[in-house]
Amino acid sequence: MRQTLEEEIASGAFLVHAVEQMQGNMMTRPQASSQEQINNDQVIVTRWDFPPGAETGWHRHAHDYVIVPIHDGVMLLETSDGHREVTLQAGVCYNRLEGTEHNVINNSETPFSFVEVELK
Structure with a gap:
């Protein structure tokens, strides 16, 4: 789910996007698609679908979360610490922090x- 401009500014994502734009590094890859399936007092559950080469765009997670891969695949994660490749195995979950x-x-x-389960 995309953040509003106000949410991006509050989370600092706006600054990341501004720096990317100044550096000429705006997204040039296809966009991954997301479908929010549940949003209640406890969780936000979103399915993400990635065609080959697709990306989410830079973002910051506002909650702890669990990823449940539906298909095998290879992700490239771009982070402020560098890039790393991660292999997904269908049904093998992992978690990350807010x-x-x-x-x-x-x-x-x-x-x-994959399905992303954010814990509120």
Whole structure:
């Protein structure tokens, strides 16, 4: 789910986007698609679908979260500490903490999907 301008400014994502624009590094890859499936007092559940080469764009997570891969795939994670490749295995979950900032890119030749469960 995309943040509003006010949310981007409050989270600091606006600054990241401004720096990227100044450096000429705005997204040139296809956009991954997301479908929010649940949003209640406890969780936000979103399915993400990535065609080959697609990316989320830089973002900061406002909650702790769990990723549940639906398909195998290879992600390239761009972070402020550098880039790293991560292999997804269908059904093998992992978690990250609130404040994680990155851009997620499908570095596979095939599409992949995962479900993100944010814990409020």
